[in-house]
Amino acid sequence: MGIIFRQIRNDANDIKAIADGYRTKIGHPLWLADGLQKDAIQNSWDARVDKKHGKGWECGFSLLDIGGEEILCIEDWGTTGLNGAKFYTEEELSKILNKNKSGEDLAYFLNSNWSAKSSEEGGNRGRGKTLFLIASKEKRIFFDSLRSTDDTYICGELYLDNDKQIKFKLSYDQDAQKIFAGLTKNKISILDHYGTRIFIVNPESTIIDAIKNGEIVSFINYCRWETIKKHQAKIFIKNGDGKRYAVLPKWYEDKTDFLSKEFPLEKIKENTSYRIKKLVLRYAPNSDVPEIIKGISIQRGLMSIQCLRADELVHEEGMNDIYGWVEMDEVLEKDMKNMCEGPEHFDFAWTAKPAKYLKDYIRIKIREFAKELKIIESEEARKNKIQKTAEENALKSLSPFFKKLGLIGKHKGTHPKKPHKRKGDEPLRLSISDIIFPEGDSRRVDYGEKIVNTYVVPINELSDSVLVLVRVFIVSDEGKTEVIEEKEINLRPGRGSKIGTDEIIINSNFNKGGYSLRGRMISLEKKNWKLSDGTSIEKGTILYDRINQKFYVEVDPPESGPFRFQPEKKENKEKLFRWEPEGDNGYVIFYNELHPLIKIILDDVEKLDDYLTEQGALIALQIRLEELITEEEDRKDIDFIKLINSEDVSNVWPVFLKKYSEFMWDLKEQNGNKNKKKE
Numbered sequence: 001m002g003i004i005f006r007q008i009r010n011d012a013n014d015i016k017a018i019a020d021g022y023r024t025k026i027g028h029p030l031w032l033a034d035g036l037q038k039d040a041i042q043n044s045w046d047a048r049v050d051k052k053h054g055k056g057w058e059c060g061f062s063l064l065d066i067g068g069e070e071i072l073c074i075e076d077w078g079t080t081g082l083n084g085a086k087f088y089t090e091e092e093l094s095k096i097l098n099k100n101k102s103g104e105d106l107a108y109f110l111n112s113n114w115s116a117k118s119s120e121e122g123g124n125r126g127r128g129k130t131l132f133l134i135a136s137k138e139k140r141i142f143f144d145s146l147r148s149t150d151d152t153y154i155c156g157e158l159y160l161d162n163d164k165q166i167k168f169k170l171s172y173d174q175d176a177q178k179i180f181a182g183l184t185k186n187k188i189s190i191l192d193h194y195g196t197r198i199f200i201v202n203p204e205s206t207i208i209d210a211i212k213n214g215e216i217v218s219f220i221n222y223c224r225w226e227t228i229k230k231h232q233a234k235i236f237i238k239n240g241d242g243k244r245y246a247v248l249p250k251w252y253e254d255k256t257d258f259l260s261k262e263f264p265l266e267k268i269k270e271n272t273s274y275r276i277k278k279l280v281l282r283y284a285p286n287s288d289v290p291e292i293i294k295g296i297s298i299q300r301g302l303m304s305i306q307c308l309r310a311d312e313l314v315h316e317e318g319m320n321d322i323y324g325w326v327e328m329d330e331v332l333e334k335d336m337k338n339m340c341e342g343p344e345h346f347d348f349a350w351t352a353k354p355a356k357y358l359k360d361y362i363r364i365k366i367r368e369f370a371k372e373l374k375i376i377e378s379e380e381a382r383k384n385k386i387q388k389t390a391e392e393n394a395l396k397s398l399s400p401f402f403k404k405l406g407l408i409g410k411h412k413g414t415h416p417k418k419p420h421k422r423k424g425d426e427p428l429r430l431s432i433s434d435i436i437f438p439e440g441d442s443r444r445v446d447y448g449e450k451i452v453n454t455y456v457v458p459i460n461e462l463s464d465s466v467l468v469l470v471r472v473f474i475v476s477d478e479g480k481t482e483v484i485e486e487k488e489i490n491l492r493p494g495r496g497s498k499i500g501t502d503e504i505i506i507n508s509n510f511n512k513g514g515y516s517l518r519g520r521m522i523s524l525e526k527k528n529w530k531l532s533d534g535t536s537i538e539k540g541t542i543l544y545d546r547i548n549q550k551f552y553v554e555v556d557p558p559e560s561g562p563f564r565f566q567p568e569k570k571e572n573k574e575k576l577f578r579w580e581p582e583g584d585n586g587y588v589i590f591y592n593e594l595h596p597l598i599k600i601i602l603d604d605v606e607k608l609d610d611y612l613t614e615q616g617a618l619i620a621l622q623i624r625l626e627e628l629i630t631e632e633e634d635r636k637d638i639d640f641i642k643l644i645n646s647e648d649v650s651n652v653w654p655v656f657l658k659k660y661s662e663f664m665w666d667l668k669e670q671n672g673n674k675n676k677k678k679e
Contacts, residue, residue, distance in 0.1 A: 011166040012139075014112070019134045025346040033210035034219045036131050037061070038345060040074050040198070041224060041235060042303065043129070047079040047105065047196070049148065054078070054231040062238035063211055064199075067185045072135070072200040072207065079195045081147035082106040082154060086172060106145075110158065110168050133160060137202045142183050144176065145196040153190060155180040211237055213497065214467060214490025220246040221488075222292050226327075227302040241465065244490070250539055251284075251293055251323065259283040261369055265329070268361035274332040274354045279362065281324040281369045288522055288540070289323055290469060291486045296362055297325040298348065300333050306347045313363045314370065322366060332358070384479030386605045391565040393605075394612035398563070401617055401663045405624045406637065407562040407586075426532055427461040428491075428543045430470065430519045435549055443551045445506045454484065455500030456519040456547055458491050465492045467524040468543065472500040477514040484517075488524060512554040519547030535572050542569055548588075562586035563620070565612055567593045577615055579623065589619055617663050621656045 022035040044059040056078035064071040084104035087093045096107040112130050132141045139160035146153050155176035158168045171179050177190050183199075191197060200207075210216040217237050227233040228248045235246040250256070263279040281296070295307035304325075311319035328336060332354060340348040340355040348355045434453035437443055445451060458470050468491050472484040485500050504517075521544040527537040535541060545568055550557070563579075568590045576597065579589045591598055591612065601607040628640050643655050 010164050011112075012160060012164040015130060015134055015139065015160065015166075018130050021342075022131065022134075022344050022346075025342055025344045030206055030210050030215060030219075032131075032135060032204055033207045033216045034223075035344065035346070036135050036207065037216055037219050038223055038303065039129070039131050041220070042301065042345070044074075044076040044079055044196075045227065045233075045302070047076070047081075049078055049080060049194070054227075054233060057231075058234040058236070060236040060238055060243075061211065061216070063208065063240070064188075066187050070202055070208070072203040072211075073197055074200070075197040076195045077193055080105070080149070081194050082109055082143075082145040082196055083147050083149045084108075086152070106154070110156065110170070112166060132198055132200055133158065133166070135203050135207055136200045137204055140201045141198060142180075142201070143196060143198045144180050144191050146191045146194050148194040153177065155183070157183070209497075211239055212490075214244065215488060217244055217246055217467075217490070218292070218488035221249050222290075223304050224302070225249055225252045225304070226299050226325075230302065241492075249290075249293070251282075251289065252325070256282065256284075258287065259373060261372070263365055268332070269354070269357040272354070272357065274335070274357055275329045276332065276358075276361070277327040277329050279324065279326045279365055281322060281366065283322055283369070283373055285318075285321040288469070288471070288520070288542075289321070290488070291471075291483050294320065294323055296323065296366075298336075298358075299325055299327050300337060300341070303345075305341065305345060308359065308362060310366050313359070314366050316370065318370065319366070322369065326358070326362065328358075383602060384475065386603060387567055387608065388477060388479070390605045390608035390612060393609040394565065394616055395563060397609075397613045397667055398616050398620065400666075401620060402562055404663075405620060405659075407620060407624055407627075425459075425461075426544055426546075428466065428468075428521065428531070429459050430456040430521055430544050430547050431459055432456050432517075432519060432547050432549060435517075437551065443557050444555065445551050446554055447506055447508065447510075450503045450505045451517070451551060452503050454504045454517060455498040455502065457498055458489070458496035458521060460491045460493050460496070462529065463493060464527075465490050466527055466537075466543075467491075469522045469524055470496075470499045471520045471522070473518050473520075474504075475516045475518055476511070506553055510553045514550065514552050514555075514557075517547070517549040517551065518545075520545045533570060533572050533575055535570055541571070545569070563589055563616065565589050565591060565616075567591055569594050577619060579619055587623060589616060591615075613667070614664065617660050618656065621659060625652070 019032075023031045026034050028034070040061075041059050045054070045057070048054050048057045050056060058077040060075055062073045062075065064073050082105045084106040085092075085096055087096060087107065093107055093111075096104050097111060109129060133139050140157070141159070142155070142157040144153065144155045152172055153176050154170065154172050156168055156170040157179075158166065161167050169179075180188075180190055207216075210219075214237075220235055220237075221228075224233065224235060224246060225248055228235070228246060229252060233246075236243045237246075238244075260280065260282045263276070263281075265278070266276055268274050268276055279296075293307065295309040295312075297304045297307050299305070309320075310322040313319070335354050336348060336358070340350075340352045342348065350356060350359050432455070434455075436452040438445055438449040438451070454472070456470065456472055458468065460466065467488065469486065469488050471486045473486075474482045474484065484504070487499050489496060489499075500519075520542060523537050523541040523543050524539060526539055529537050531537065531541075531543065537543070548566060563586055566588050570592045571594060572592075573595075575592045576595050577589060577591050579587050581587055593599060593602060598608075598611070601611060625640060625643070628637070629644060639655050639659070643651050
């Protein structure tokens, strides 16, 4: 019989393979921060002392500086610590691992691909803890733990050695205290409560960025919302500017304004024992639902594993506005985890049973829900079409009036105009100043061409940070929306990082026609501030919605006029219309969708057309008067000349009313004649 050798492992390759698995399954640039928070919190939650309620449990991520070395500390409270048998030799360790007994947390924590967790617990593949090493640029972590079973204090170090083997050092009690003091340069006290601290040495820059800008809190909110909702779980991020606790996103609150239906305890497939505890579906058009939760969240172990997009399950218009979640009973949850769930805990194999049963069940219920609501196309798309048509019709009607007043659009007129006084910047805003179109001033973009610097930069000129959602998206003239990028960030005073993409390449996915590149900033927390127009900042308040870059695919832009209309939402009684200059293109007139005068006619194209036309005429008069006051050489209108020379404000309204009355008389007369011809 030959000599038996132990296989020489290349742990560096194993680490890379595991990292690639997480990167592929998570699928966004901050995959490492997202995966780390998910596994770290789940491990801590599984170790909680109060298994039923999680009372006294807390978990946090803190960025530390130890002697100039950046460290990420993951710490918990209300947990058992790394319990299990003590071991001093490799032989003792091997015996512990091969017995596969539960409660041997210490041995399994220190050895990849080993786990003694039961199938009911959050992660029993032994893979997630490797993320701690992946998260370190040096592939090195250290830890300490105070154990609830025997009050033993332990300290250890886990690292990838030069021989590509993962190795660890371990010590107990007084020896452990000395080792810990050396590792932390006496800057951190030893643990004084039952639990565990993991210190990731020199963490990857994407993790640091996600902590500093608050995006990791967003990942936690949407992954652990059920834990927060049902157990008031405390999960925090601590940086130089204090603690921030994860919160329940408003989308998962019990009381919402959305149309909702709850399907109670029910079998998902006849002749099986698989049941859901609850399926909740909500229809939320026009509500800026974050992309991260669009679809049906599959909850397992009080965390979200994967979202199934409603519009991919049911291929009908309007499905994109449906979201919700499903909670599984014990039998279904156990088999979904053991038979279908990916090792990274971010997806399921939907062709395997019982995942296929669950997916089919959700699809059927979405169809039922949509049928009850009579959803044919999304309310957002339908409203966009109505408003777009009304805006275009109003501008056509106003065109003769513009010419009569001498209001001109881009590249028209006989002499250059003096620059108009620009409205001051909002303290919370988005900038898209770097955008470049292929033909310069022309907004036509043909197939194969690209628009460059299609990102926004969030700016905060206030004295405090604010948690916001920033969305960059494209809206076609038909009302279809595609999100380019969406981020939740803690926007500190100053300029934030770019959000969007470096370029948009125009390909066959774009139909011929007009599009708008939009940017929007939404508050995700209540603040004791007000916007410049007096709007209070609440959860869901639109802080900025003035990014609107028009472009046209394979068609020439329409003849440029002096105005365009743009809707906005303002919870301010004083805001019905407002306007501001828009470069060389003229003016943009904002109309408030939330004002009762406008809100009741948003679904009636004729009424909205009439109202925009009437108000647009009055606004045009005001704008023209302002222009003439600053442009003496362009004063040709006798009425306006007399008005300006008189310097008598009491004459303003009579002049406006006279011109408005003449325009509306002619317009209504023309429309009446057109209707007679049709008859």
